[in-house]
Amino acid sequence: MNPGARLERTVGGVTFPTPVIICSGVWPFEPDLWDRKNLPGVGGICTKAVTARPRTGNEGHRVWETPCGVLNSIGLQNCGVDAFLDTHLPLISKSGVPFLVNVAMETEEEVVHTLGLLSNRKEEIPGVELNISCPNVSGGGMSWGMTPEGASQAVSIARRAWKGPLWVKLTPQMRDPHEVAKAAEASGADALVVANTWLGMAIDVERATPVFQRTFAGLSGPAVFPLALRLVWDVAGCVRIPVIGCGGITVPEDAIAMLQAGAQAVEIGAAIFRSLDAPETLCRGITDYLDRHGLDTVGSLSGMARSDARR
């Protein structure tokens, strides 16, 4: 077998040369950074969130380091779908790097508008990752993905507006992971990304005030890995569509554990902040594991730790 093909995965309608995907919000659109020869080990890239209109993002602190993770409150800063299509899509679609366009679930009208414009260019777009952690403004402000009803509504709206591969990125704040995951699957998701950042906060004690303008912020990085692993285990046990593990993956053993818990691929962010070599290091570690255990392809790792898969 071609050694490269051992790591290839087709997940939720998109084929990646490796199972290591760079998560949304981490990778800029600079042309050099989308040159395949500068991306060893990278299976694919999720873009920063795209919204119907440009967003300038939140005021004040946007990022705050904690001992084993990062809090962020960027506020979905992006250039808006029109500029994305004019400026960024031509570059990234020609790069040959598999990618997903991360779309923030805003109001129904806004997300239908965004997905309609993406659909007009669907030949250039391998897939969409729908972020349902955003607040449902007309539904009282609670995040769409908190409840099965909200998740079902969001995914149904997106499914009607976008016919290509549709990944749905869950929020770890959901009250009942099984019910939310099953609702997203039943409403047409092709894969589930588990999960987005965990709500946390920081206080500037000298000023006796919350650090972030919006008080709460999203925690990512090694601190969340065991929490994300548990969610992947839970969700992968109750849906038939593929799961992509995301949250705190830093070393090869983390990626392997996510796969063994039932994920078909992983997304990484914090690991990239620590080292641009992270995707290659993770892939080397996965290949080494396959060799040591006499396994042919990375697909054989998925669900390996589950007794339901062993039977």
Ligand SMILES: Cc1cc2nc3c(=O)[nH]c(=O)nc-3n(C[C@H](O)[C@H](O)[C@H](O)COP(=O)(O)O)c2cc1C
């Ligand atoms: C600075 C920053 C910006 C992010 N922006 C987005 C975003 O626009 N859309 C999204 O779905 N997730 C976004 N995320 C969440 C990441 O995609 C990912 O879910 C999270 O960082 C957990 O993975 P990690 O622990 O490997 O970093 C962002 C994370 C960070 C740190």
